Amino acid sequence: MKKHNFYAGPSILPQYTIENTAKALHDFAGMGLSLMEISHRSKQFIAVVEEAQALFKELLNIPEGYSVIFLGGGASTQFCMVPYNLFKKKAAYLNTGAWSKKAIKEAKIFGEVEIVATSEDKNFNYIPKDFTIPANADYFHITTNNTIFGTEILHDIDSPVPVVADMSSDIFSRPIDVSKYAIIYGGAQKNLAPAGVTFVVVKHDVLGKVDRDIPTMLNYQTHIDKGSMFNTPPVVPIFAALQTLKWLKEKGGVAEMEKINIKKSEMLYDEIDRNKLFKATVPDPADRSRMNVCFVMNEGYEAHEKAFNEFATERGMIGIKGHRDVGGFRASLYNALPLESVEALVKVMQEFEHTI
Numbered sequence: 001m002k003k004h005n006f007y008a009g010p011s012i013l014p015q016y017t018i019e020n021t022a023k024a025l026h027d028f029a030g031m032g033l034s035l036m037e038i039s040h041r042s043k044q045f046i047a048v049v050e051e052a053q054a055l056f057k058e059l060l061n062i063p064e065g066y067s068v069i070f071l072g073g074g075a076s077t078q079f080c081m082v083p084y085n086l087f088k089k090k091a092a093y094l095n096t097g098a099w100s101k102k103a104i105k106e107a108k109i110f111g112e113v114e115i116v117a118t119s120e121d122k123n124f125n126y127i128p129k130d131f132t133i134p135a136n137a138d139y140f141h142i143t144t145n146n147t148i149f150g151t152e153i154l155h156d157i158d159s160p161v162p163v164v165a166d167m168s169s170d171i172f173s174r175p176i177d178v179s180k181y182a183i184i185y186g187g188a189q190k191n192l193a194p195a196g197v198t199f200v201v202v203k204h205d206v207l208g209k210v211d212r213d214i215p216t217m218l219n220y221q222t223h224i225d226k227g228s229m230f231n232t233p234p235v236v237p238i239f240a241a242l243q244t245l246k247w248l249k250e251k252g253g254v255a256e257m258e259k260i261n262i263k264k265s266e267m268l269y270d271e272i273d274r275n276k277l278f279k280a281t282v283p284d285p286a287d288r289s290r291m292n293v294c295f296v297m298n299e300g301y302e303a304h305e306k307a308f309n310e311f312a313t314e315r316g317m318i319g320i321k322g323h324r325d326v327g328g329f330r331a332s333l334y335n336a337l338p339l340e341s342v343e344a345l346v347k348v349m350q351e352f353e354h355t356i
């Protein structure tokens with residue numbers, strides 16, 4: 001039976017990425033050696049890193065004055081690395097979910113954190129709209145896509161202070177205006193590569209402004225200066241990321257991805273809104289994530305939750321169980337998920353409706 005992979009992360013990757021990485025695990029760049037057993041300083045691997053950085057810049061249309069670096073530690077390490085490098089007196093954060101809260105917790109170690117708005121009152125099922133970013137903050141932090149709660153900020157925010165964005169789960173899903181951000185970071189395991197590599201896009205002119213000593217490994221400048229080669233970078237995930245970037249380019253880049261992502265997510269939300277059994281957890285269509293579609297059983301049908309999970313699993317739908325903080329279901333529709341998988345899920349939802 002065909003499996004449809006709706007896991008939230010690690011998650012579906014292009015077949016192209018998996019096949020090319022598998023080949024390189026046997027023979028990398030014609031060296032007769034595995035990608036796992038070559039020096040990260042070999043010219044063949046340096047070429048991989050450089051091509052990945054160049055493609056990253058090309059696909060996101062990153063202007064001059066920014067570097068792309070590949071690190072270990074996951075997005076979670078960025079929660080402290082951002083304040084280490086940028087926090088002077090005060091930082092502003094938008095609280096839109098579990099990942100925002102974790103970022104806020106780390107920032108508080110460094111001093112005053114102003115929460116400009118929060119959607120915690122409704123279990124993070126919307127994006128706060130009317131808020132003012134304090135002009136005296138050192139930076140403003142947002143989580144563009146809330147992987148757990150299924151909300152997404154789909155526009156680039158105008159801010160009087162540098163914007164730092166956790167884009168772990170929506171990077172490369174749509175075009176963004178990078179010039180509106182000071183730092184964009186994320187773990188690669190949602191939309192780009194297997195777990196193990198973290199991407200960071202850094203604007204040079206926001207660095208070098210804090211007085212504290214920054215541990216060498218947590219200083220962005222270290223990794224910019226050494227081209228992500230200060231220490232051993234995650235070789236295999238970086239190689240895989242390059243394959244995904246090549247695949248993205250060949251598919252028409254982020255503008256084309258956005259069209260497909262709109263189509264896929266609308267198809268699923270339309271079915272959730274139509275089907276009497278289900279209800280989207282995010283009421284306002286403008287706030288609904290295109291990457292992580294969260295839904296629960298509608299009022300009166302709660303008792304059928306377990307049965308639907310089994311029904312769908314038996315038909316090849318993998319990873320649709322919702323996060324424990326939301327319950328119900330979550331279907332993640334990352335770039336590599338084909339439209340046919342959404343069609344298959346919609347069909348299963350309709351078939352299940354007929355059994356009730």
Ligand SMILES: *Cc1c(COP(=O)(O)O)cnc(C)c1O
Nearest residue numbers: 074075076099147166168169187
């Ligand atoms: C998954 C996720 C993280 C955590 O990433 P790690 O690489 O596991 O540290 C952070 N932020 C968002 C939005 C995520 O989806």
